[in-house]
Amino acid sequence: MPAGFMTGKWEDRRMQRLVGLLSRVAIALIGATVLFTANAQALDYPTHPVRIIVGYPPGGSTDILARLFGQYLSEKLGQQFVVENKPGAGNNIGTETVAKSAPDGYTLLLANPANTINATLYKHLNFVFLKDLDPVAGFIQVTNVMEVNPQVPAKTVAEFIAYAKANPGKINMASSGNGTSVHLSGELFMMMTGVKMTHVPYKGAGPALVDLMGGQVQVLFDNLPSSIAHIKAGKLRALGVTAATPSDELPGVPTVAATVPGYEATAFFGLVAPHGTPKDIVDLINKNVNEALKDPKMLARLKDLGGVPFRGSAADFGKLLADETAKWEKVVHAANLSIE
Numbered sequence: 099m100p101a102g103f104m105t106g107k108w109e110d111r112r113m114q115r116l117v118g119l120l121s122r123v124a125i126a127l128i129g130a131t132v133l134f135t136a137n138a139q140a141l142d143y144p145t146h147p148v149r150i151i152v153g154y155p156p157g158g159s160t161d162i163l164a165r166l167f168g169q170y171l172s173e174k175l176g177q178q179f180v181v182e183n184k185p186g187a188g189n190n191i192g193t194e195t196v197a198k199s200a201p202d203g204y205t206l207l208l209a210n211p212a213n214t215i216n217a218t219l220y221k222h223l224n225f226v227f228l229k230d231l232d233p234v235a236g237f238i239q240v241t242n243v244m245e246v247n248p249q250v251p252a253k254t255v256a257e258f259i260a261y262a263k264a265n266p267g268k269i270n271m272a273s274s275g276n277g278t279s280v281h282l283s284g285e286l287f288m289m290m291t292g293v294k295m296t297h298v299p300y301k302g303a304g305p306a307l308v309d310l311m312g313g314q315v316q317v318l319f320d321n322l323p324s325s326i327a328h329i330k331a332g333k334l335r336a337l338g339v340t341a342a343t344p345s346d347e348l349p350g351v352p353t354v355a356a357t358v359p360g361y362e363a364t365a366f367f368g369l370v371a372p373h374g375t376p377k378d379i380v381d382l383i384n385k386n387v388n389e390a391l392k393d394p395k396m397l398a399r400l401k402d403l404g405g406v407p408f409r410g411s412a413a414d415f416g417k418l419l420a421d422e423t424a425k426w427e428k429v430v431h432a433a434n435l436s437i438e
Contacts, residue, residue, distance in 0.1 A: 143379050144177040149205045150369070153192030153212070155185045157304025158274055159321035159403075163237055163367045164208040166399060170390045171383070179206075185301040188212055188277035188437070190223060197225035201372040203379035207231065209370045210321075211279035214422040218430045219277045220437050228423060229373065233416035234380050235387035236368035238405030241341035242283045242319045243326075244354055245334045250316050255338045255357040258317070262293045271295040272315040274303040276437055282426060283319035283340050283363040285433045290358050310334065321365045322347070322404035340364065347404040366408065366422065368415050384412050 148171075152164045161183065168179035184192035189212040199205035207213075209231075217227050225231075244255065252258035262269045271288075273281035276299045288295060298315050300306040303324040310318050311333050318325070319340060326347060328334045338354035339345050340363040355361045369383065390396045391407040400407060408415070430436075 143203055143382060144175055146204070147178040147180050148203070150179055150181050151192045151196050151205065151207050152181055152183050153185060153189035153207075154274065154302030155183055155304050156302075157307070157324065158302045159240070159323040159365070160208050160210050160367060161302070161304070162323055162403070163405075166396075167237060167369075167387065167390060170393075170396065171386055174386050174389070175382075188216055188220070188275040188281075188299075190216060190220065193227065193231070194223075194225050196370070196372060197227075197230040199372050201374035201376075203371060203375050203383070205372065206234065206383075207370050208367060209419070210367050211282075211365050211422060211426070212275065212277050213370075214419060215279065215282055215426040215430065216277040217423050218427040219435055222438065228420060231370040232373050232375055232380065233412045233419055234369040234371050234375075235384040235412060236366060236408030236410060236415040236418060237387065237391075238400055238403075239364055239366045239408050240322045240403070240405045241339040241345055241364055242279060243322050243329070243339050243345075243348065243351070244283075244287070244317065244319050244337045245310070245325055245329060246317050246337060247310055247313050247315075248332070248335050249313055250335070252337065253335070255352075255354055258337055259291050259293055259357070262295065266294055267296070269293075269295040269317060270298050270315040272298050272300060272306040272310055272318045274306055274320070275299050275301060279363060279365045280306075280319050280321065282429055282433075284317075285435065286361065286363055286429060287319065287354070287358065289433050290361055307334075319363070326402070326404050345404050347401070366418060367405075368408065368418075370419075380412050 150164045150168050152161050154160050164181045168181050171179045184195055193207055193213060196205050196207040213227050252261045271284045273284060303320055306318055309315050329336045336348055336351045338352055339348060340354050342355060342362050344353055388409050391409050
């Protein structure tokens with residue numbers, strides 16, 4: 099066989115290996131460029147206003163906290179974090195809006211217990227909360243408060259139970275919407291006491307509070323942040339807090355559990371984002387929220403609202419969301435609740 103033939107064949111193989119090596123290098127460079135670009139975009143975040151979607155009208159706890167933290171993030175990150183209210187369907191309209199938004203960090207949801215309750219309560223949803231939304235940062239955990247219009251003669255939980263049983267069909271229980279912690283707190287109370295009340299759902303705590311103070315409804319198990327000012331002003335009477343321990347912000351108000359052993363219901367608030375939102379963006383928001391939860395002015399405001407700061411990573415908040423979903427699933431099934 100001619101020597102030149104062997105040399106040519108060897109040269110061809112060497113050329114093929116060289117081409118293959120160059121191809122792999124090119125692919126690696128392209129990948130690194132894409133990753134660098136994505137990271138650069140994340141590090142530049144935010145370059146334009148960010149929406150915080152609230153699934154309720156203005157005036158409720160979710161709205162109050164969205165505006166409070168939105169202002170803080172606006173000042174720290176140099177772009178407006180704009181609160182956008184999308185009420186309806188027990189928080190599901192706002193949640194679906196975010197679940198179907200681009201995962202770029204520019205549309206966030208102010209999540210609350212309704213999100214973890216609705217996962218079981220509603221038979222048909224166009225999203226799966228724990229899969230289609232990623233945890234970003236927790237804000238606070240709060241107690242709910244069992245409160246009545248001052249015209250209701252009951253001054254304690256025990257007196258209310260007796261009054262309600264003596265007046266069947268005459269007690270209207272307001273809530274901030276089907277599936278909210280406000281709603282389920284009342285359902286849990288009825289289930290554990292045998293009291294029968296007519297549930298009147300509103301599109302948010304704001305309108306529910308207006309009617310409670312106006313006497314159109316008689317009782318509400320509201321998140322403390324949206325009710326505390328009305329209680330302190332004497333416009334509403336607090337009968338008990340739904341947490342396992344009393345609230346420092348409502349001195350003298352006992353727990354509901356002091357009368358109904360084993361009763362407990364609390365609420366939480368925090369940010370979630372569309373699934374797939376870049377980790378750098380999630381980490382940046384989480385870092386700033388945790389800084390907010392160490393700020394003396396913010397802590398004073400949260401204390402006034404009756405909230406306990408929830409500090410931690412996005413994963414910590416994700417665990418809370420999963421645990422709450424499992425907890426409320428049991429309550430929904432036990433109370434035989436369902437919404438089409």
